[in-house]
Amino acid sequence: MATIYEVSKLAGVSLATVSRVINNNTPVREATRVKVLEAMDKLGYHPNSIAQSLASSRSNSIGIVVSELNGPFFGTLLSDIETAFRRAGKHVIIAAGHSDERLEKESIAFLKSRNCDALILHVEAVSDDYLRQLNESGTPFVILNRFVESLSDRCVTLNNQHGGYLATQHLLRNGHRKIGYISGPMWKNDAEQRYLGHLRALAEYGIESKSSLFYEGDFHELGGVKGVAALLHADADITAIVCANDEMAAGAVTTAREQGLRLPDDLSIVGFDNVNFSHYMYPKLTTIDYPIGGMGVMAARWVLKHIYHQKLDNIQTVFEPRVIERDSVHSI
Amino acid sequence: MATIYEVSKLAGVSLATVSRVINNNTPVREATRVKVLEAMDKLGYHPNSIAQSLASSRSNSIGIVVSELNGPFFGTLLSDIETAFRRAGKHVIIAAGHSDERLEKESIAFLKSRNCDALILHVEAVSDDYLRQLNESGTPFVILNRFVESLSDRCVTLNNQHGGYLATQHLLRNGHRKIGYISGPMWKNDAEQRYLGHLRALAEYGIESKSSLFYEGDFHELGGVKGVAALLHADADITAIVCANDEMAAGAVTTAREQGLRLPDDLSIVGFDNVNFSHYMYPKLTTIDYPIGGMGVMAARWVLKHIYHQKLDNIQTVFEPRVIERDSVHSI
DNA sequence: GCTATACATGAAAGCGCTTACATAATATTA
DNA sequence: TAATATTATGTAAGCGCTTTCATGTATAGC
Numbered sequence A, B: 001m002a003t004i005y006e007v008s009k010l011a012g013v014s015l016a017t018v019s020r021v022i023n024n025n026t027p028v029r030e031a032t033r034v035k036v037l038e039a040m041d042k043l044g045y046h047p048n049s050i051a052q053s054l055a056s057s058r059s060n061s062i063g064i065v066v067s068e069l070n071g072p073f074f075g076t077l078l079s080d081i082e083t084a085f086r087r088a089g090k091h092v093i094i095a096a097g098h099s100d101e102r103l104e105k106e107s108i109a110f111l112k113s114r115n116c117d118a119l120i121l122h123v124e125a126v127s128d129d130y131l132r133q134l135n136e137s138g139t140p141f142v143i144l145n146r147f148v149e150s151l152s153d154r155c156v157t158l159n160n161q162h163g164g165y166l167a168t169q170h171l172l173r174n175g176h177r178k179i180g181y182i183s184g185p186m187w188k189n190d191a192e193q194r195y196l197g198h199l200r201a202l203a204e205y206g207i208e209s210k211s212s213l214f215y216e217g218d219f220h221e222l223g224g225v226k227g228v229a230a231l232l233h234a235d236a237d238i239t240a241i242v243c244a245n246d247e248m249a250a251g252a253v254t255t256a257r258e259q260g261l262r263l264p265d266d267l268s269i270v271g272f273d274n275v276n277f278s279h280y281m282y283p284k285l286t287t288i289d290y291p292i293g294g295m296g297v298m299a300a301r302w303v304l305k306h307i308y309h310q311k312l313d314n315i316q317t318v319f320e321p322r323v324i325e326r327d328s329v330h331s332i
Numbered sequence C: 001g002c003t004a005t006a007c008a009t010g011a012a013a014g015c016g017c018t019t020a021c022a023t024a025a026t027a028t029t030a
Numbered sequence D: 001t002a003a004t005a006t007t008a009t010g011t012a013a014g015c016g017c018t019t020t021c022a023t024g025t026a027t028a029g030c
Helices: A004-011 A015-023 A030-043 A049-056 A072-087 A101-113 A128-136 A160-173 A189-204 A221-234 A246-258 A292-306 B004-011 B015-023 B030-043 B049-056 B072-087 B101-113 B128-136 B160-173 B189-204 B221-234 B246-258 B292-306
Strands: A061-066 A091-096 A118-121 A141-144 A155-158 A179-183 A214-216 A240-243 A268-270 A287-289 A322-324 B061-066 B091-096 B118-121 B141-144 B155-158 B179-183 B214-216 B240-243 B268-270 B287-289 B322-324
Touching: A004 A015, A004 A030, A015 A030, A049 B049, A061 A072, A061 A101, A072 A091, A072 A292, A072 B072, A072 B091, A091 A101, A091 B072, A091 B091, A101 A118, A118 A292, A128 A141, A141 A292, A155 A160, A155 A292, A160 A179, A160 A189, A160 A240, A160 A268, A160 A287, A160 A322, A179 A189, A179 A221, A214 A221, A221 A240, A221 A246, A240 A246, A246 A268, B004 B015, B004 B030, B015 B030, B061 B072, B061 B101, B072 B091, B072 B292, B091 B101, B101 B118, B118 B292, B128 B141, B141 B292, B155 B160, B155 B292, B160 B179, B160 B189, B160 B240, B160 B268, B160 B287, B160 B322, B179 B189, B179 B221, B214 B221, B221 B240, B221 B246, B240 B246, B246 B268
Parallel strands: A061 A091, A061 A118, A118 A141, A141 A155, A179 A214, A179 A240, A240 A268, B061 B091, B061 B118, B118 B141, B141 B155, B179 B214, B179 B240, B240 B268
Antiparallel strands: A287 A322, B287 B322
């Protein structure tokens, strides 16, 4: 691999000049620039990014922590973030936190040790205090899908409560009154918010919430499976269920059908997230759209703007969900 | 951030000694080691990985190229690869090739410029010759899901042909004789192989293939949608269809149902890949298991063994598919 | 007790860049 | 044309480590 030194020799200029044409940050006479570019070309020279990083204390890498690497939700997120950074010549280093406090901290430590210029965090298990502390520690970061007091300018969030509200409102508008709710783990902020939205919609229609209509699931298929079983067992004349995410909705659909119910005629279901498989389901799932890709891109823009000083504006921090009407809700 | 120099001063030893205890590659007297460790601890020292890389010409990073970052297939792959490397203190840099020759080459160039110690490539559009040439260029790599002559020791592949064979054989054994085939793009090696397997199974049962029973799709939902329409139009008494991947199967299922067919009674369908949403489908999809996660891990092990000289054995390069029986095949 | 051997540590060069700062070349003005 | 302002280029000091080679110290052998 050719080095900058060889280029400088071949072009008959100094190291510094070559560096200047590489970085294009200091004026260089056109004739000189051409000489250098030709030399680089002839030698097939590519700057060594490690050496660049060491000298400039910029790694041009951004660390991402997500809960899981697989799963439709994070796939979309990562894909859009990667595209945004790649375009800017940056690269991402990805780590999985698995919604576990120890693993999330470990992931963050790992990324910091890799000298990331910034982090984008989708973490669920670490405390707000930990994040505030992290903020003091030097490495800048953006938080996805979570609002932390005093770090609000670096939080890119979905209005989860409104999403929960919309899901239930949609059912209400379609005439349902006995509505079950399968929640995510209530210690997760988004799960709590979505449920709160559900309650608000109920309240607006003057319906009181009953504990027999609530089931706390796990955001995974199994939660939907168990949730439907429990809900139907407790109250057989439920006409609709809102599931706090699409994975649970998938489990719910399967189980409800196995129990002999026709969907959506006997039971309407609405999901949350609008992950890519939700329209492979039968019936196609009515759900709440979570613009996760757009939110990832916005996090990337925040980094590009604040860390790499690109002149970007329109940094949006709160995103709004909306109903995606498909076939899993029956009007009564 | 504390540097190695400060640690050495606090511990009262030289830089070199600190480096030795960090890397644990040269004997250091126990008492000295303890002193150094204590100093590191007191300063909250973490080695600067960039400087380590520059000095040792090892970046401890592995580049991965996959076709897409989203999608169930690659999610599983990436997740398992990341876990394997993370455990070894390495990190992965991920780029998407989008099955496009230019983008694939660009991704590879990008990763090489990032000084990756090795690459794991799931590329479809670049030629075998390009890969052979790349092999000369210095950066070692492993190829996933593709067999390249003369690079065979670095190819981790699925026996795609056998998979195609199994899919069709399964249908044949269940009494089907009129079997449609929705293929992936035939220029992709795996698509071709799967189809060859299909033909072999047919031949074993003395059935001749008819062009009206073949449709070349795109490996995406749309291919399944159009494929079913075309196949059913050309030959209404087809009783079963094999789809060369699960995404197309999802499209096929939806479309068949929209055309009024009952599944699996009127039409049996088998997929390929066994991606995670295949059992959210209705009916739950019978498919061919593609052990993609295991293959990713094996690629990681190859790198760990050959590049980082871990003593590992059992590097398996050819994986075997198997039938996952679920509910989308009807016996006649 | 003295030399030979193994083992532990230190000194210093260098990995390939960036970037103050100094200097040289050129343009501007009086 | 000389003095001054501008712009282009060079010099050299790091960035924080690893690693070779040299040196020093403890142990063994005689």
